[in-house]
Amino acid sequence: MPHQARSHPAPMPFAGIGLGCDYNFEQWPEEVWHDDMALMRAAGVDLVAVNIFGWSNLEPQPGRYDFSALDTIMELLHANGIAVNLGTGTASPPPWLTHRHPEVLPVTADGTTRFPGGRQAFCPSSPVFRDHALALVEQVAQRYGDHPALAMWHVSNELGCHNALCYDEASAEAFRQWLARRYGDLDSLNRAWGTAFWSQRYGDWAEIAPPRLTLSTRNPAQLVDFHRFSSDALLECYLAEADILRGHSSAPVTTNFMVTAHIRNLDYWKWAPAMDVIANDHYLDHRLADPAAELSFAADLTRGLAGGRPWMLMEQSTGAVNWQPHNLPKAPGQLLRNSLTHVARGADALCFFQWRASAQGAEKFHSAMVPHAGTDTALWREVLDLSATLDRLGELAGSTVAADTALLFDWESWWAADTEARPSQAMRYLDQVHAAHRALRELGVTTDVVAPGADLSRYRAVVVPCLHMVSDAESAALTAFVxxxxxxxxxxxxxxxxxxxRVRLGGYPGAFRELLGVVVEEFVPLLPGDEVGLDSGARAAVWTELLRTTTADTVDRYADGPLPGVPAVTRNRHGAGQAWYVATALEAADLRDVLRRALREAAVTAAGPESDGTVEVVHRHNDTHRYTFVINHGAKDIEHPATGRELVTGEQVGAVLRVPAGTVRVLRQEITR
Structure with missing residues (x-):
């Protein structure tokens, strides 16, 4: 996939910690636009994303373009000192395109066509869609590539949010071409997919189709490859647009990732190098037991995608969203607290969807910076408070997050672990990743989230939750680290x-047997509701393993359940380091106990005190200062031992920093050398 990627991340297109939003101006009469300019200035808005869903307005009929409204908005924003994050407008095709070319519509795994009326009603592999989309991008890039308001380019929007997996004939042909490039010949593909099983051997490329729904379980290797292909197909859409933009402009180019609990179809480790700025959309998910913990994980993972450098939160909500079963508003103070959690973990810009709450459409009940009730509201006052706080924190822009612990995370392993036929449907990869990260967070440990095979040399400890799929080189990297x-x-x-x-034969855990000094003979999942006890008093559920040690020491054993007396937690000395193995899904407090002991032996330095998750302490630093974020999610005031200048209130702290319930404090300390 040739493209004009930059070798270094671009700086943020504003000074300090930026505040921004999506502005769907096309939903409002022109007189509102002028009112909004004044309100944006009052709110300290630095960056506005426009033309995200502008295709049908820019090109109302094939080849007939109307830029008058967008021209006006660009000039208004520029005149008011507000930079523009300009969308290419390709996120959803206009009705005329799907009417004239219904073949661009996406097809689901059961062969059902999905029709217009929502958004992303297109197949990513459709050549017709791509041709029309790129023609629009060419027009937009030519017209605005040197516009003084342009600060950055926003390709499409949340690529793959709804249409990541498409099973139509265009996708089938593109999948075959992708497989031919990957494997070279059918013999290699047949070996890779294990097609000797169930008489699936392919003798001609034309015989291969996407893994549409079958009467039985589908080929798991084919499913993983289809995920890889689908992620690459959408990345190709991005790269094609980015190449056009870079041919007309030097402004940085990006798109908004969806590093969040319910989106899993895109391998952002492969996408990140193509971005000039790493940007993410994140919304609190109240379907989860601990939404705030998932926010912290998503922020750490986004920072990992940025290579540890500052990143941009492209979308969040001021309050409720509209797409969860129960859409809860944010409690007083939560908007600031959630926002500064992103900043603490590396964000140098906070943007919202959206500026003004829509009066019509599917997202009319989604919160915004200007709510339906207007500016005489508690929400608007919280927006102003956030803006003023970000101004006071501007000096820490460009600083980085300090961490000496890493967690390995992998989208491909997620796809493989959560496949159709697995030992237990109750074992879900992301649950275990979240459990490990949550335990580290509650121990006060800041954690980088990195890809398998990453350079681990700067870390003292690495946590590897349920990394089901791993290459020889990736396992060797972890072994070398230990x-x-x-x-x-x-x-x-x-x-x-x-x-x-392909299963690594000789006993589980396969690639890590020698490192861990154990051999697992058999998985022994637990039924829903069942638990087991360990000798230490710990409790576990979901999963156990028939395990024997080879070189490892046993730390804890099962006291009851199907495997009494069998090792459940082990520790192996390997070279100059140690490798622990946790063979069951420990309860939260018990997993925290194991990690506490392992991290203590690794001499990991916690950023803050242990808590039940109600307190987070994270450090950012630059060459001259360390900035300590103390985030109090709880209902009681807390005290944190520290000295320095507190930036939110401007107070000088002599020995103890007091953080009221539900608030955030940021302490600046000089670095002495």
Missing amino acids: QAGGHAVVTFYSGIVDRHD
Whole structure:
């Protein structure tokens, strides 16, 4: 996929910590636009995203363009000192395109066509869609590439949010071409997919189709490859647009990722190098037991995608969303607290969907910076408070987050672990990733989230939750880290298959057997509601394993359940380091206990005190200062030992920093050398 990627991340297109929003001006009469300019200035808005869903307005009929409204908005924003994050407008095709070319519509795994009326009503592999989309991008890039308001380019919007997996004939042909490039010949593909099973051997490329729904379980290796292909197909859409934009403009180019609990179809480790700025959309998910913990994980993962450098929160909500079963508003103070959690974990810009709450359409009950009730509201006052706070924190822009612990996370392993036929449907990859990250957060440990095979040399400890699929090189990287003196904690169902989804024979955990000094003979999942006890008094559920040690020491054993007396937690000295194995899904407090012990032996430095998750302490630093964020999610005031200048209130702190319930404080300390 040739493209004009930049070798270094672009700086943020504003000074300080930016505040921005989506502005769907086309939903409002022109007189409102002028009122909004004044309100944006009052709110301290630095960056506005426009033309995200503008296709049908810009090109009302094929080849007939009307830029008059967008011209006006660009000039208004520029005249008011507001930079523009300009969308290419390709996120949803206009009705005329799907009417004239219904073949561009997406098709689901059961062969059902999905029709217009929502958004993203297109197949990513459709050549017709791509041709029309790129023609629009060319027009937009030519017209605005040197506009003084332009600060950055926004390709499409949340690519793959609804249409990541398409099973139509255009996708089938593109999938075959992708497979031919990947494998070269059919013999290699047949070996990779294990097609000797169930008489699936292919003798001609034309015989291969996307993994549409079958009467039985589908080929898991084919499913993983289809996920890879689909992620690449959408990345191709991005790259094609980005190449056009870069041909007309030097402004940075990006798109908004969806690093969040309910989106899993895009491998952002492969996408990140193509971005000039890493941007993410994140919304609190109240379907989860601990939405605030998931926010922190998503922020850490986004920072990992940015290579540890500052990143942009492209979308969040001021209050309720409209797409969850129960759409809860944010409590007083939560808007600021959630926003500064992103900043603490590396965000140098906070943007909202959207500026003004829509009066019509599917998102009319989605919150906004200007709510339906207007500016004489508590929500608007919280927006102004956030803006003023970000101004006071501007000096920490460009600083980075300090962490000496890493967590390995992998989208491909997610796809493989959560496949159709697995030992237990109750075992879900992301649940275990969240559990590990939550335990680290509650221990006060700041954690980088990195890809398998990443350079681990700067870390003291690495946590590897359920890394089911792993290559030889990736397992070797972890082994080398431990041999050199690092400490690793690996949890169950890790190292089981290679990158072709082929089981590593000789006993689980496959790729990590020697590192961990154990052999697992059999998985022994637990039924829903069942628990087991360990000798230490710990409790576990979901999963156990028939395990024997080879070189590892046993730390804890099952006291009851199907495997009494069998090791459940082990520790192995390997080279100069240690590797722990947790063969079951421990209760939260018990997983925290194991990690506490492992991190203590690794000499990991916690950023803050242990808590039940109601307190987060995170450090950012630059060459001259360290900035300590103390985030109090709880209902009681807390005290944190510290000295320095507190930036939110401007107070000088002599020995103890007091953080009232539900608030955030940011302490600046000089770095002495």
